[in-house]
Amino acid sequence: MVVKVKFHSLFKLNLKSAGINYYIDQPISIEELIKKLDNDFEGYFSEKLLDTGQIKPGSIILINGKNVLHIDKLDTLIEDGDNVTLFPPSAGG
């Protein structure tokens, strides 16, 4: 099973990576995904996405075009073929 994770905006710039694919045996939660990402990117994502065990304000986690805050937050399950999009919103004008 494959999960595609794409990084956008400053995440992409800072990591010099546009994303990563994970091969999983069974569905994993967003929290577990962040641990996998931390292993591959030196703890970057728990710093950017988490604040005292919750999703940090100002960072966006979408699964197939839906914000995980409207699903089960960090417990939201990611399944085979899902697309995860991670980015800080562009707020300036």
Place this chain on the structure above:
Amino acid sequence: MKEYLKRQKDIFSTAENNKLSNLTVMIAGTGGLGTHQAQQLQRIGINKIYLYDNDKVELSNLNRQIFYGRKDIGNYKVQVAKNHLDNFDLDTKIVKKNEKINKNISLPSDLDIIFDALDNFETRFILEKLALKNKIPLIHGGVNSWYGQIAVILAQEKFRLKNIFNTANNDNSTPNVLSPVVSVVASLQVIEGLKVYLKREDVLKNQLILIDLLTLEIDKIKIVK
């Protein structure tokens, strides 16, 4: 048709050209995005632009807010912007609204499109509510460093800024902003606004467009709620 618009008239049908001359827009924020949008919309020859902002020009604005210079520091943006645009002596009416966007403002009754030219999500959520309540299309745009995003919010569609960015108003960081990036995002917003107003088929619906100007990649993310 106005003589000064002849180099663009064949891009549109006769009916579209007539319609464009009646277009009235609100530009919510007369900063980086707003000054670029206003300049383009005036050159397109639309009917009227309402410029909203209650800030005064500051030194830190001058890297991207193209109507202002050092001598304008301390003056109200909408007044300087109106003077700047009126000096071109073109036919678009420029109306200054020295007001902060808040939930209690009454929008002008003749608006066709609202352009988001704000710099924070808290006010964007208020603007989105106003646009939906009045059933006026809202063209969202935002910038950060080399990156930008745009989206179209329509009352009859599902996409809402509040659904996607609902915690972004708690983010107090100040984004970096670069004039050419602001210019590209503002241009894309104006183009999308024209397509919505002219009822073209290829309007963005329920999509978030993420723009990377370092790699020149544009990602369209289909939004389901």
